Amino acid sequence: MTTADPYAALRVRAFQWFIVSMLAMTMVAQVQNVVLGWTVYQVTRDPLALGLIGLAEVVPYVGVALLAGYVADRTDRKRVSAISLGVLLAATVVLAVYVHTTGEARPIWPYYVVIAVCGVARAFLQVSRSALVAEIVPRATYVNAATWRSSTWQLGLVLGPAVGGLLLGGIGMRATLGVNVGLSVVALLAMLVLRHTPTPLERGAGSVLRNVAEGLRFLRVNQVILAALSLDLVAVLFGGAVALMPVFAVDILGVGPRGMGILQGAPGAGAVLMAFYLAHRRPFRRAGRALLLAVAVFGACMIGFGLSTSFPLSVALLFISGAADNISAVIRSSLIQVLVPPEMLGRISAVNAIFIGSSNELGAFESGAVARWLGAVPTVVLGGVVAMVTVGVTAWRVPVLRRLREIAPP
Numbered sequence: 001m002t003t004a005d006p007y008a009a010l011r012v013r014a015f016q017w018f019i020v021s022m023l024a025m026t027m028v029a030q031v032q033n034v035v036l037g038w039t040v041y042q043v044t045r046d047p048l049a050l051g052l053i054g055l056a057e058v059v060p061y062v063g064v065a066l067l068a069g070y071v072a073d074r075t076d077r078k079r080v081s082a083i084s085l086g087v088l089l090a091a092t093v094v095l096a097v098y099v100h101t102t103g104e105a106r107p108i109w110p111y112y113v114v115i116a117v118c119g120v121a122r123a124f125l126q127v128s129r130s131a132l133v134a135e136i137v138p139r140a141t142y143v144n145a146a147t148w149r150s151s152t153w154q155l156g157l158v159l160g161p162a163v164g165g166l167l168l169g170g171i172g173m174r175a176t177l178g179v180n181v182g183l184s185v186v187a188l189l190a191m192l193v194l195r196h197t198p199t200p201l202e203r204g205a206g207s208v209l210r211n212v213a214e215g216l217r218f219l220r221v222n223q224v225i226l227a228a229l230s231l232d233l234v235a236v237l238f239g240g241a242v243a244l245m246p247v248f249a250v251d252i253l254g255v256g257p258r259g260m261g262i263l264q265g266a267p268g269a270g271a272v273l274m275a276f277y278l279a280h281r282r283p284f285r286r287a288g289r290a291l292l293l294a295v296a297v298f299g300a301c302m303i304g305f306g307l308s309t310s311f312p313l314s315v316a317l318l319f320i321s322g323a324a325d326n327i328s329a330v331i332r333s334s335l336i337q338v339l340v341p342p343e344m345l346g347r348i349s350a351v352n353a354i355f356i357g358s359s360n361e362l363g364a365f366e367s368g369a370v371a372r373w374l375g376a377v378p379t380v381v382l383g384g385v386v387a388m389v390t391v392g393v394t395a396w397r398v399p400v401l402r403r404l405r406e407i408a409p410p
Contacts, residue, residue, distance in 0.1 A: 009145035021190035030160020057119035069350025084125035146333035151275030157268025165261015267322030288404030294327035299387030306380030
């Protein structure tokens, strides 16, 4: 197999099961976000309450991410992933049972408790699962695997909100959460049947703090990876509009839960199509410039979305933003897979999880808090402006990223 084959990674049986598990669990998270976001906003009519959904997940997520990286570099990564998926399945069941056994006037604080538990489990899952890829595909297919991983995640972002919105509007909250339990079971079973031989890792000695510090030192001296992570962190933290989607769907566009599902799925749809395109083309000759342009386009789309009062235009802008964001995600993932030694993948993936995985939830809190003060439209527009300014500053301050050429395994 070579990287010239656009389906090289997908021909690996273990990677196929990996993709099934990842797709199912991504859909679970997205359906849960749609259900809880819609329900909380209907009860509170408060954008800050939506932001607190993100904060409830990001605090425990960030709190354990570095520990998760250490564990992923010292333990069987498949086992850690499976245990994490088991905890997420249990949380999904608890949420479904709570909704089924309480009335419409149920308190919303238990939602935040479940979200916090999911935050811990997802930190361990994301870190271990990211590092696991290097153990199930040949090194020559790392970039191809990064493309299909991003495509799968984005496909989940498309299907999850669409399924969540349609089910929520069609069969109600209780049945929708029942479907989510089924998807969680699929995610766990697919991970359990995945067969691979763990790569022998250099175990090393030293405390948790010493090993984590070693990973941070590696990142500090690698300006390309650090700049790519920082760029995406700021762009997603300030440039995202997903947390405020119920506000736009209800108060600005007036499209209801089905329309909200379409809005939330539009970025993923654009990202999936972009991922298929990237899988069939050769790697970027100037990857650094492509990364910077992609984030700039993402910011511009957020500005347009914030100002739009047309549902079709809003969907189109979100679609383009997703396509641009996927370019950034593929380049960033490829850099980590290619440039990081296998024995440090867990710890560097943990830092990536803090920078990227938590930025969505932290961005949700930031958007909710600022929207309560400024309003939804100014918040999204300002976030897009910050994303574009960040691109300019990064291009100026980190020329090594701007000059980065093709990413390929040595």
